[in-house]
Amino acid sequence: MDPSSDYILMMDFMPVDDKRYRYAFHSSSWVVAGKGDPSTPPRIHVHPDSPAKGGHWMKQVVSFDKVKLTNNQLDDNGHIILNSMHRYQPRFHVLYVVPKDEDMNQTENFKTFIFAETKFTAVTAYQNHRITQLKIASNPFAKGFRDCDLDDWNGLPAPTHPTNSHLFDSWSTPTCNQQQYRSNGSTFSHIMQK
DSSP: OOTTSEEEEEEEEEESSSEEEEEETTTTEEEEEEEOOOOOOOOOEEOTTOSEEHHHHHTSOOOOTTOOEEOOTTOOSOOEEOOTTOEEEEEEEEEEOOOTTSOGGGSOOEEEEEOGGGOEEOOSSOSSHHHHHHHHHHOTTOGGGSSSOGGGSOOOOOOOOTTOGGGGTTOOSOOTHHHHHHHTHHHHHHHHHO
């Protein structure tokens, strides 16, 4: 990038194929489950700092942490719409903003970057029952999903994990499922490190 020129950075998500997937627990892998659902026209997320000088983009890591994904086909908030249980490839676009005094036809002003290792399967529910149990245990509003009341629990301290402590931000009140976590702590730690 030219440090003094303006650029717009964008991101979108393209379907990898026209298939629907399911998670096979016995083999711990994703398998094809049939023909995919029709995709909505793709939406593009423009980085909120855009347009900005090349010097701005190059001085730090560029993060698209403001991207919001949804499976709501009727979304009118500008979120990126994805179909659950479908595979997607994020794409990163850099658009050079051509100055008024420059001939637009003489400049390549658009470049797309694809990183194959960023492919993912969109899900709306956790595909690992232990993670589901952890989220229910840590959510104070999920009382109806728990096997026991908070008052029935013996008050052991909440677990922490040094590299994933942010996952426990809402885990301030002990719950009955934390007993299960303490007995299976090494198994859970292994799951979180994958």
